[in-house]
Structure formats: C-alpha cells, structure tokens
Amino acid sequence: MIRGSKDFWTGLIYIFIGVSAILIARDYGMGTGVKMGPAYFPTILGGLLLVIGAIAVIRSFIVRGTPISAFAFKGLILVIVSTLVFGFVVRGAGLTVALPLLIIISALASERFRWRSTLIMAVVLTIFCTVVFLKGLGIPLPIIGPWFGG
Amino acid sequence: MELLSHLLLGLQTAATPVNLFYCFIGVFLGTAIGVLPGLGPTATIAMLLPVTFVLPPVTALIMLAGIYYGSQYGGSTTSILVNLPGEAASVVTTLDGYQMAKQGRAGAALAASAIGSFFAGTVATFLIAGFGPPLAAMALKFGPAEFFSLMVLGLVASVVLAQGSLLHAIGMVVLGLLLGLIGTDVNSGTQRFTFGIYELADGIGFVTVAMGMFGLGEIIRNLENEEERSVMITKITGLWPTREDFKRMVAPILRGTAIGSVLGILPGSGSILGSFAAYSIEKKVSKNRSEFGKGAIEGVAAPESANNAGAQTSFIPLLTLGIPSNPVSALMVGAMIVHGIQPGPSVINEQPALFWGMIVSMWIGNLFLVILNYPLIGMWVRMIMIPYQYLYPGILVFTGIGVFSLKNTEFDVYFMALFGVIGYVFSKLGCEPAPMLLAFILGPLMEEYLRRAMLLSRGNPWVFIQRPISATLLALAALALCSVLIPAFSKTREEAFVEGSG
Secondary structure (H helix, E strand, O other): OOOOHHHHHHHHHHHHHHHHHHHHHOOOOOEOOOOEOOOHHHHHHHHHHHHHHHHHHHHHHHOOOOOOOOOOHHHHHHHHHHHHHHHHHHHHHOHHHHHHHHHHHHHOOOOOOOHHHHHHHHHHHHHHHHHHHHHHOOOOOOOOOHHHOO | OHHHHHHHHHHHHHOOHHHHHHHHHHHHHHHHHHHOOOOOHHHHHHHHHHHHOOOOHHHHHHHHHHHHHHHHHHHHHHHHHHOOOOOHHHOOHHHHHHHHHHOOOHHHHHHHHHHHHHHHHHHHHHHHHHHHHHHHHHHHOOOHHHHHHHHHHHHHHHHHOOOOOHHHHHHHHHHHHHHHOOEEOOOOOOEEOOOOOHHHHHOOOHHHHHHHHHHHHHHHHHHHOOOOOOOOOOOOOOOOOOHHHHHHHHHHHHHHHHHHHHHHHOOOOOOHHHHHHHHHHHHHHOOOHHHOOOOOOHHHHHHHHHHHHHHHHOHHHHHHHOOOOOHHHHHHHHHHHHOOOOOOOOHHHHOHHHHHHHHHHHHHHHHHHHHHHOOOHHHHHHHHOOOHHHHHHHHHHHHHHHHHHHHOOHHHHHHHHHHHHHHHHHHHOOOOHHHHHHHHHHHHHHHHHHHHHHHHOOOOOOHHHHOHHHHHHHHHHHHHHHHHHOHHHHHHHHHHHHHHHO
C-alpha cells in the first residue's frame, strides 16, 4: 500500500537514474583513489542517488504524504510542442514563420485564448524580434528560410 | 584608507557612462520582472545571458546583478497593490501591504518598502566591501580539499533551506551533480553520458537547463490556475508617509536589514528566507503585534528591508569564494566562466576593478531604484495589468531565440523543452529545481577538486577530515543536516514557509 505517492515516484526516478549512471559508467575507466578515472565520481553519485531513491520508496510505504496534484496536460503539451516546433522550423522556414507558430500554439494553452488578440500579438512580436534580434543583435537566423526560397 | 581607495576604484569603474547605462537597464528590467507575477529573476537572467556575452565582463555582471536586486524592489509593488507576490521573496509583504492598500494607505506601504529597501541596500553594499577582502584572503589559503568541503557545505545548506522534503532535495543535488558531468571529461577526454550525441560533447549548457526548468517549467505551472489579475487600487494617494509611520518603521527596517544580511550569506536562501524570518520575528517583538495582518507598516518595512539586504549579501560567497548561493548567482558563476574569469578568491586581487566596480554599482543601482519606483509607480501599475495569456508566449519567444543563439543550434531548443518537462514533473513531485541547478554548475568543479585533493593526499580519503578547515566545513554541513531532524527546527522551517503561502 503506497501512502506517499510523491515519495514513491521520486524514489523510482532516482533509483532508475542512479542505476543507469552506474551501469553506463562501467564503460569508462574507474582509475584509483590517487588517480581517479572518469567513472569514479559518477559511480559514487549514482550509488548515492540509488540509496536516496531506495529510502524514498521505503518511506512511501510508511509515511503518508500529500497526494500529487493533477497534471496540467493541456499546458504541458502545448508549451512543449510549441517550443519543439519552433526549434524544428526556425532554420528552414525562418523567423517570420517560426515565431507566429510558437506564439499561436502556446497561446492555445490559456483558458482565455482569443484568436484576434493572439494574431495581433504574433504580428507585433515577430516584427519586434526580427528588428531587435536579427538587425540589432545580428543573430544569424533567416527572416524567410530556404524552405520558402529565402 | 585602503577601503576608500578601493571604493574610489569601484566608483571609477561603475560610473563610466556605459556601466551606468547597463546598471540602469539592469535595475529597470529587474523592476519590470519583479512587478510581473510569473516571471522570476532566474528565468530572466538566463534569457538575457546570451545578450550579455558581447559586453565586457564588468558591464555584464553589473547588469545581471541589477536585475536580481531590482526584482526584489519590484516584487513588493505587486504584493501591495494586487495581493499577488510579484516575486517569491515578497510573499509575506502581501499580508500587511495589501491590507494597507485596502485602507487607502498604499502610498505609505510603498514608501516603507522603498525606504527600507534603500537603507538595506546601502548597508549590504558596505558589508560586502568590508567582509569581502578578509574572506577572500582567508579563502586564498584553501587547498582543493577545503574547496571540496566548502561546496559540500554550500549544497547542504541549499538543501536545508529548500522548501519541501529534505530527502527529495538531497536527491536533486546528486542528480544535478550527475547532469553536470555530462560531456567530455577534462582529464581523460572520455565522453561521458553523451549517448553518442555529438552536441552533448561540450555538456548541457547551464542556460539551457535554467531556461527549461525555471522558464518553461514555471509557465506550465502558472497555466494550472490562471489567476485573474486586477489592480484593486488604481489611485495611489498619500505617497508620503506620516510622521507616525516613520517612527514605526525605523526599528523594523534595522532589524529586517540585520536578519536579511545574515541569512542572505547562507547558501541556498538568498532573499527569500530573510523576508520570512524578518516578518515572523517582527510579529513577535513589535509593540503593535495586534495590528499584524490588518495593515501594520512594520509588516511591510521589515521583510522588504530583509529581502533586499539578502539579495545583495548573497553576492558575498559568489565574489569572495566563487561559490554560488542561489540559482541567480549560479548563473552568474556561469557567466563569469564564459567571460574567462575563474570565480574564486583570486578575483578580488586579479580583477579589483570588477569586484569593486560591482559593489559600487549596487549602491548606484539602489539609488536608481528609488528614483524609478517611487515617482514612476503609475507606469508599473499599468504593467501589472498585462494579462498572463499575453505574457507567457512572449517569454517563450525570448527563451526560444535566446537558447538558439547560444550556439546557433536548434538542438539546445529541444533540450530546453526536455528540461521544461523535467522541471514541471519534479515540481509536481515536490522536488525543488533550485538545488539541482546549483549542483549542476558545481558538478564539474567539485569533481576536479575531489580529484586534486585525492591526488595530493595520495588517495587517502580521510584528508577531508584531517585538515582542520575542511573538517570544520564538513562538520558545519553535518550540523546543518542534523538540525533539520530536530523537531523544533523543522517545525519552524515549515512554519516559515507556510506563513507565506497561507
């Protein structure tokens, strides 16, 4: 019976990462205490994380914790997707395509989303960023990318 | 007077037109993000770091520091006028500040906060000038073992002072250290934990991690419950406090400054803990105890002095020891390394203009802040009213372009998204991101010091306990950890944080 779900899941994540770190580090040289190899410190840390995770999992069966509050999947997915889309198209399509996409997709996450104001914001911010970042600071990004013959 | 000549050098550095300009930009931006709820100094500094890489190091650091202490100033405005903390450190200010505003005394509350902050900022500036050099001189005698132990102490303190479960926070530190090791090992050239991904050979950029965890993570958290933002008080009357107000705010400002200065030096807390502690102490010792929660000016003056003092004294460990005490100074360590400055006790001797210039700029910045905040209050009020649905897409745009421009690769954008998810999930599980970011930046340094210490001691791990300074630091760390286990302390720790959220 799991009493502390936060402890339980955190513990599992810590154990997984700790074990992975130790296993992956086996490919690197351990070295000795005097001359520590690349695997030395990661192995210590992985072990520590494993122990901490184990304690958390054990504690989750004993101590009652506050439940995990509901995930905001809509916000999470839209914010992450908008960022990924921006990264994916910015070089090929250019800023004038990537920025409006980023703004519109992420704005959809808000409960108070309105098409009109979002589109105005997309236009204004895109012009502002093109001027400031490309012209002003000289960041090497295309305004219109090669996908559209830029 | 050596101190005078140092301050003069600082003045010469800080008062150049370029540095004055960027100091102003820093505190201006700081006030803006402080005023805006949902955008904190960590995310902002991470966002602006790429821009500062083109500036000279002193100028860049002056501006970044200005953003941090400026945000403490701005945070109080939102707390008082909207009953929403603009900044984590201004949470307690909402309790009495908003009540004062409701009674038509918003002006007095804003004045108490501005006067307190300015006084605290001035004192803290002198504290850094006074304690910096001797501390750095002491740290110059440190060997690798001492530095390793010092970092252990710093990380432990950040865990003890973090919110939520101690065990989770320790795990976050270890996880951060591990993530910091990703990339090419400097000693052997081995590529560690890169999974064959070419872009990971240099490691994950700290800006990418900070923007993901603090920028994206926070946006997703904020979207969970979009609060209606309305400024109740549109007309601010009585900007000048009464004589009675002045009398009542003197002692709280002094006490708040003292508490904030001391707690600010402790790693991991920065300004937040100081404001909580100052408020609870004031509530216990004040003559007007019964008015607390109903609009006591002491309840505004004390925490606002404390958070500003703490924001500035938190630069002491950064500038003298090279140890960051909170995510913001961790980012500044990163910025210093990018600029080719190895943070540590030698900075003060090798780069005196940088050290003293930064200190003097803090005082100048405080002066700017009083001028900016007080007469221009109307402008900031209008800014608070920007609805969040327009704010966060803008933040995403700046983080996106900023991260891309670091190395001109979309790879960092993907990684930022990944850390956004990680940050959100961990915050759901009650794991604070701040200790992780601190550990992430210290990871490679710690490994290097551990290596050197072990090499010097010929593989004897007891060296950390045999050397007196190192042993003392480790003992302090152990003491700090044990103190959390004492019921009385852990109760106060919880109360201090609950007080604000309640």
